[in-house]
Amino acid sequence: MTDTLTLTRPDDWHLHLRDEAALASVLPYTARQFARAIVMPNLRPPVTTAAQAVAYRERILAALPEGSDFQPLMTMYLTDNTPPDEIKRAKDAGVVALKLYPAGATTNSDAGVTDIRKTYATLEAMQREGLLFLVHGEVTDADIDVFDREAVFVDRVMTPLRAAMPELKVVFEHITTKEAAQYVTDSDRFTAATITPQHLLYNRNAIFTGGLRPHYYCLPVLKREEHRQALLKAAASGLPKFFLGTDSAPHAAQLKENSVCGAGCFTAVSALELYAEAFEAIGALDKLDAFAGHHGPDFYGLPRNTGTVTLKRETWTLPESVPFGEAQLKPLRGGDTLNWKLVA
């Protein structure tokens, strides 16, 4: 049995850092675990211009703990009206990707895209400039069952999008279904996907075990066991198309434990530990290094990190809650014992 796990210093390819006091509260957890992270733009108001992305990057850098070399990789929020000429400015500003939030699909998506065809001129500019397109892959039609929204998105949006924009690099974010895993597996080298720890560790029963458990509620929502199995298989396949993206999405505990619970699981405190648990459960610890440290930078066309991090087999208790500005934040699995611990 392996007791020490040495990994290439990893990156988080899908992360929510929020802003202001919340940002200052959560950023140190990610900066300790990861060298870089793709920072999601769904602030209020959203980060829709290159200038806003640059300003947000400055706020993140200013909030970093002393001595941290963590590097935020910035994204912009695509709207129906993002002008194609904003893409050149984005590229010059170091923005690496734009994010698709179908209007109404998830947290802070009201300004999102109402019909993807409205954005095709801008997507063409991204294809030309080499910016990536990150996709929250769920349709929002009221007549589509919540559990089917991702599978329907594959047919209605992904397939036509790929045909229209074949050389745009697309990341199907936080995939949750066997349909999405299959779609990405079968696609060419321009399509990849991130997978969260919660979708590898839990099926939808976790939301209902002994009562309604808001901290297990995120979007896309946890699915049936057969889908979790398909995601595990994809993550451990060794295919370069699948890589780590926590989707750590902090919401104040009082807003999770509320009559209307915001969608998002906060996993930044123990992200690598949770992934290690998931990979170990299927005997695939040897596949974690490439999933966490190689496939992401390779797809983004960025250098892999030098240096390593070490996880040790050691039981420890995840804090039940941590400060979040003036509020409290409850990590997924808070109060539980974990068997891996990031030590350096």
Ligand SMILES: NC(=O)N[C@@H](CC(=O)O)C(=O)O
């Ligand atoms: N995943 C979530 O459930 N929530 C995310 C938004 C998102 O990534 O869809 C958030 O910003 O809270």
Ligand SMILES: [Zn+2]
């Ligand atoms: Zn999302």
Ligand SMILES: [Zn+2]
């Ligand atoms: Zn997200």
